[in-house]
Amino acid sequence: MSVMVPSRTPALITPGQQALDSALHQLGQAAEELGLDDGLRTMLATPRRSLTVSVPVRREDGSLDVVQGFRVQHNVSRGPAKGGIRFHPSTDIHEVTALAMWMTWKCALVGIPYGGAKGGVSVDPTVLSTRELERLTRRYVNEILPLIGPEKDIPAPDVGTDEQTMAWIMDTYSVNAGYSVPGVVTGKPMTLGGSLGRTGATSRGVQIATLTALGRSPEGVTVAVQGFGKVGALAAQYLADAGARVVAVSDVSGAVHNSSGLDVADLRAWVTETGSVAGYRHADALAHDELLELDVDVLVPAALEGAITASNAPHVRARLIVEGANGPTTPEADEILAAQGTTIVPDILANAGGVIVSYLEWVQNMQAYSWSASEVEVRLRDLMEGAFSEVKSVAAARGLTLRQAAHVIGVGRVAEAHQMRGLYP
């Protein structure tokens, strides 16, 4: 028996179900390659703990909304569960489960002692005031309180959340504990025990992965970045700093293009001022879909899952895709791109810089000690480059794509942990 991907009616499938199907498909391929038995496959396909909560939010006008929140611990065989919290309207239990599963393989792949988790609230944070967001966050944390803790499950930022959200989580947990517990969450502000280097860590990892995959000077290499949030904006900046020519970026409101190269720092200042890339005066407007199909050397999807599908994959002209986002490429698109000779640095490797520096933040918190920016950066670089080199070797030795190799390593380590612990009958 292989890992079961449930059969669903395509027209009714939600983005979350699609993400979970992709994650199960990737697990199935890795399990097959590793020759895992049915019991272990089923265990790895099933989250260890899943909690769905109702979160009441008192709005500024006095009305009460109730939204759904989730925390899924996919696996804890190698250490405490670890993974971000997402606030987005289309978040559902399926999406959170997929994201938690990818966290498990990611942590195992880069060799940090964590399992995988993810959290989410089905809400559009952009329509809430700061006070409403704070009330929502605190109530959500109170609802998932039995699951989280510095030795159990450690949240972090993801789509729609930031260091302010992490500060509220840290405070809510600490008030319940009766003392300050900085290690309950990572991606915190520096003043509450955050780590130097965490803000740009995922993007720095994307830069390291891109330069490693290119294997040559990035001078003049053209890049398009989908998503200009915490990961995309700094990935664009770091790639431009390294000498690449970032020619297009997008966010929800639109995409902009300048074939001579965008001044990323100026564009970031524009976004801070106006809230979006749309209307940026030193670039032309572009349709969202066009960005993915531009004739560039490198494409960095850094928004949501399912961006590159069977429909647009045949039109993707980038020779290298570096996945800043989790799950941006569907399995069908993966096959098309592999046949076209496109190299994909998969999410669980390319965007691992974030959780690596989260781990370093947590280690500093647990020791009540802090490291310099360069100490953090050296450790990040070592772990990223080490993992990349292992993935390349396994891909070459077994004739696999980088994604398949990364999953074989990640899934293999988790399977081995289960077998050694004897948790699995």
Ligand SMILES: NC(=O)C1=CN([C@@H]2O[C@H](COP(=O)(O)OP(=O)(O)OC[C@H]3O[C@@H](n4cnc5c(N)ncnc54)[C@H](OP(=O)(O)O)[C@@H]3O)[C@@H](O)[C@H]2O)C=CC1
């Ligand atoms: N933050 C982290 O440390 C990590 C994040 N990731 C992954 O990186 C990805 C991005 O996360 P993060 O940067 O934190 O999230 P943010 O919320 O900070 O940014 C998301 C960005 O994506 C944009 N976006 C959303 N939908 C689309 C679309 N259809 N087309 C173009 N742009 C779109 C948003 O636009 P707008 O601003 O207009 O809403 C925003 O610019 C996610 O997949 C996340 O899971 C992975 C590892 C770590």
Ligand SMILES: O=C(O)CCC(=O)C(=O)O
């Ligand atoms: O920093 C972390 O702990 C997790 C970041 C995250 O959610 C991710 O890697 O997808």
